[in-house]
């Protein structure tokens with residue numbers, strides 16, 4: 196777990212050896228303690244260098260250990276002892292120095308960083324704080340404002356920025372370990388007291404209270420209801436106002452309030468869920484580590500609407516040649532100008548040159564004959580998409596992969612019109628596609644494992660969090676959205692307002708409430724889907740009871756809103772009113788209030804006071820209930836996949852973990868009981884009827900999320 200060597204006759208080289216990131220597990224801490232003791236006691240040793248194997252200094256504490264009882268030498272006394280030692284210790288930082296890894300570097304008397312290294316204290320993103328002295332040493336080293344920013348955001352910085360801030364002493368393009376050894380030899384005769392960061396006085400700005408107050412406001416606004424950044428601010432205040440010995444106690448008290456919190460558990464779950472999601476697996480046995488993706492050098496995008504443009508940008512900025520196709524000259528020209536503008540802005544922001552030479556714009560599908568992969572992003576209309584796929588089948592070389600960006604249509608029906616159903620897969624991007632991190636890779640029953648592996652790997656290359664899902668209407672994300680949206684509109688009928696429902700969801704932590712989100716996405720999209728599925732429009736049988744369709748409760752209010760030409764932000768009116776078409780400042784609209792009142796009086800509905808608790812329970816438990824059905828149906832392989840989709844695609848708060856983790860945190864028994872309660876009150880809403888899997892899990896004693904898979908194994912999979 197740590198290798199000890201004597202180099203250059205007098206330098207003890209301690210190499211952390213815990214792949215893949217040299218996390219500070221109990222065994223590593225133990226090995227460091229032993230090695231340091233040896234080095235400090237060996238008269239041959241005049242200096243020490245600490246580095247990490249495989250070009251990675253250290254990724255911090257072993258997060259997996261947080262779930263169990265704490266064992267092994269505690270980090271704080273171990274680090275304090277390194278700093279207090281009488282021989283100079285130099286950190287040789289290659290790769291990463293994060294969290295506890297950065298804190299380890301801070302107790303070394305000198306820090307040498309490789310020019311590609313990244314440093315940071317990302318604990319806040321895991322719902323905790325840097326509790327191995329990080330909140331006390333960093334402010335002493337670089338001052339309160341810079342330390343506050345790094346600790347409350349968890350941002351990683353480059354070696355160059357670390358040098359500017361005074362965190363590292365030297366940045367090198369050579370082997371950092373070798374440079375550190377030479378550095379250590381030169382440091383032998385120098386006094387160490389000024390190099391012990393905990394002994395420094397924190398440079399304190401005169402307006403400390405105002406600064407802390409401003410950062411607190413900022414954090415509260417940005418991360419509503421999230422505890423860790425606020426605790427970080429308090430810990431940094433201690434660094435400014437207390438000696439190290441007291442500050443470190445305060446840091447530890449604050450850590451204790453966070454360590455076992457639901458938020459910390461949720462955020463740490465998210466860290467691992469995100470990594471689990473990439474490890475797709477099919478019932479056939481094909482999976483991420485035994486299926487080789489194809490290399491994609493060239494791609495084509497069909498359709499230069501909002502989605503198509505975002506996809507072109509996502510591909511071009513990772514070096515893939517893209518041919519963009521439109522059906523009309525005017526649309527092509529508009530799309531081209533937009534794409535170029537987007538790429539130029541993106542390149543400027545990243546300080547690179549825009550890869551415009553990779554782009555080609557055309558009106559002819561014939562130009563696609565040699566590309567490796569096509570992504571169709573035309574209008575959401577099955578007949579149109581089928582025509583495109585038939586055409587692609589004729590035009591593209593037999594090995595070209597054909598992908599669809601449909602947000603819910605049958606991928607297998609599209610595969611069926613091609614000459615290569617095994618090379619067809621869904622790549623469901625989220626709007627705006629060059630910004631949103633989520634990609635649902637929709638596996639049809641005939642998609643080959645190589646096709647899926649290629650789509651997943653292309654997603655990763657574009658910087659997306661890719662999740663493999665099965666083929667059913669709406670896939671995972673949009674299928675779950677239906678019961679969630681239904682509950683929101685039923686609550687409107689019963690007496691709530693859009694702003695009340697949105698506030699409850701935003702207070703819960705959603706980036707946007709359901710009505711604000713719908714206004715942003717465009718209300719006409721759902722209206723068209725409802726018309727196509729016979730739920731609304733002139734073809735609906737007038738004998739139908741108005742609030743019942745297809746044998747279940749139906750709320751026609753969204754249709755009434757659309758009938759008034761209110762399609763959301765783009766028309767300046769939707770569930771809210773906006774200053775202008777395209778405006779983003781949502782204000783409650785008295786016309787919607789009137790519409791709701793008239794509607795309720797027309798149907799004799801007595802509005803009632805609805806609590807935030809009811810809003811959250813009905814919306815979120817209906818959402819999760821559909822998630823359980825999705826697991827039963829084998830549309831998602833694991834609850835983690837569903838959660839990742841909701842975290843990255845639908846603004847579910849990370850500190851809630853995602854709908855499935857949230858249910859387990861609330862308690863499956865409680866979720867079951869509340870769903871039963873609401874279903875009894877609304878028997879005509881099948882989405883509120885608890886799913887068999889939920890009942891089964893409760894009957895099995897509500898196992899943790901990571902174990903649910905064991906209870907789903909025998910069920911049929913669509914993946």
Ligand SMILES: CCCCCCCCCCCCC[C@H](O)CC(=O)SCCNC(=O)CCNC(=O)[C@H](O)C(C)(C)COP(=O)(O)OP(=O)(O)OC[C@H]1O[C@@H](n2cnc3c(N)ncnc32)[C@H](O)[C@@H]1OP(=O)(O)O
Pocket residue numbers: 215216218254255256257258259265270291293294295296298317318321324325326327329450451454455467470471
């Ligand atoms: C009342 C009770 C009171 C209790 C008080 C308790 C006090 C406890 C004392 C605590 C002392 C605090 C110490 C410290 O302040 C806390 C920390 O250090 S928390 C950890 C901070 N570090 C991070 O957040 C870094 C996380 N990792 C990353 O960001 C990335 O992994 C990376 C390092 C940038 C590398 O990225 P990639 O190359 O892309 O690789 P992956 O991300 O895919 O990771 C590969 C593999 O490694 C696993 N892994 C990564 N980091 C860790 C880690 N820190 N611990 C455990 N495992 C880690 C990752 O999951 C992958 O594994 P796989 O999924 O492939 O199995």
